[in-house]
Amino acid sequence: MPLEAPTTALPRPGHTDEVLYERRGTLGRILLNRPRAINSLTTPMVDSALEQLQDWAEDDEVVSVSIEGVGPKGLCAGGDMRAAREATLQGRDDAIVFWDHEYRLDAAIAAYPKPYVAFMDGIVMGGGVGVSAHGSLRLATERTRLAMPETAIGFFPDVAGCWWLAKAPGEIGPYLAMSGTSITGADAVATGFADALISSDEIPSLLDRLAAGERLDPTVGDTAPASPLMAQRDWIDPCFAGDDAAIILARLERHDGDEARECAAVIRTKSPLSVAVALEAVRRASRMRSVREVLQQDRVLGRHFWERSDMPEGVRVVLVDKGKGAPPQWLWDHVEDVPHDVVQSMFVR
Template sequence: MPDFTPGSTGTDEVLFARDGVLGRVLLNRPRAINSLTRDMVVAVRTQLTQWQEDDAITAVSIEGAGEKGLCAGGDVRAVREAHLAGSSGGVDFWADEYVLDAQIAEYPKPVIAVMDGIVMGGGLGISMFADARWATERSRIAMPETIIGFFPDVAATYLLSRTPGELGTHMAMTGATVGGADAVDAGLADCVVDSASIPDLLAAVAAGGPVEAVPGAGAEGGVPASATQGTLAAARGWIDECYAGNDPAVILERLRGHADPAAQAAAEEISVRSPLSVAVTLEAVRRAADAESVREVLRTDTVVSANLLHRPDFSEGVRGLLVDKDKQPRWEHPDLASVPRSEVLELFTQ
């Protein structure tokens, strides 16, 4: 095991190591499932900039400390507290986070994301645009933001709008948690590898081996790591039928009226989430389909996130799920049909 130490910014919430030709990033808040703080984001940005100019480093890996996961997302409790205190800390965090997401997406050296365990929200922001995205049998992957009065930011809609059919729309509106194989089907990961094999896979890269999105796929007689089959694609029939169009209330009614119990369950999931967030999320997915780059989507996310921060559903959603944990949020709108489209469109303007 290489010697992980804090970077030049000094925080021990994320650690770094040189392992042969591999620069390794280790998110180090295991008790919080490595949820991102602003200090962590700035530290990773700084280290990636240094390694970019270091000829001895030819690839980078992003990993999470502990057994629970790579990263459960951004520290939205801290964002809420900053907002309620009247500071700009929440907006500042998202600004730095989005710069890091773009940096990873555009990094000139191969990036490996070890998507083991929980990978949600901001955890996807730092992993889904990597060159090699290795999920495992333990992966639990989601963009669950509509349950806290927010929306799938970190440019997640860039990929969710490009999934087969309406799989991404379903994941975005319901916040559904999927396993590694389903993440591969949705284009959020490249393969599913055995979690026990990760040290050997990283060691091979550190020794100068190639960075492979699907390790061993080209080996003669070998079985690609992505051979595991998911279940989400099998539901394309009702998903594509129900999630068509741009009206979230119509989508919800289609789901409720569909004969498939899974569609009805999706309707129930959507109905407990912030109506405003669900409507904004559908609009964001549809707009992202026409975006030409990850950076373009991040610019939109910057506007929407700042605007949603000032709506009551974000503070109320975080309160209900993560602060008081009563899971009884009092949303601004009673249901999806009550959300005026004009309000949704306003959130996409500066």
């Protein structure tokens, strides 16, 4: 059922009503309330949520915190990249400011001192992963569609999504990062983005239990659901091995299986620079020790992508023209054309 904001949920004083809060017993509820934009995040929204989390961390009457998305479509479709594009085209650094504030929120969630329960119902993409996957209990549902789709818009998998991509079994992480493929709730559990799969109908009763002071754990749901994605590792793992995006694409295009060749065709539609950077970002994240360290990498990459990247063009194609305008004019036509030193330079402060 679509979540409707309860009348008892209110905005934080002095902040936008695009994030609402409700105290139910010992539970502090965060409700992202921008349903027409699938709760896409803005700087005022993340600032409001961060301040509220800081207050609840010091409130002894709050035992747990939860986050949900208002409306029929899902938790959160990411950051407001259309606004980021407009600011970037005008030479303003609004995007840099937004990412910095967003990453502070993600870091706070990852280190939160109380149980932070994310209901990952419906669409959970980009920034939606940041406000959910770093929580202490991540509950996916039969409606979950999770993705890090940034290569399509000329960006990279940020919000420390690479922390989880790097930990996914086999070569699933590079596959998801480069292709931007969306996965099911069962897949989210299998890849480590979620802890358990529940029915969306169970959410109200779980909220009641949290409000009563109960500390939930993954046993509230299925912790090992059958994952369609894991059944594809027979071609994903051998094709996505290594650090060279061009070699990976060549393997996919030469593969006997239709799924592998179709995946290659999908990746060919993405920004070549973004595809190459996404692979490198996952590989580097595999050597990092914390979400905070991955977020610092994201800050460096964000600055470079703001200065010169395919992001304005990708956002135009996907989010502004919605695929009905002129095809994208990427900085490089093919992944094979992207210089290795350019990719490496994106990671240098």
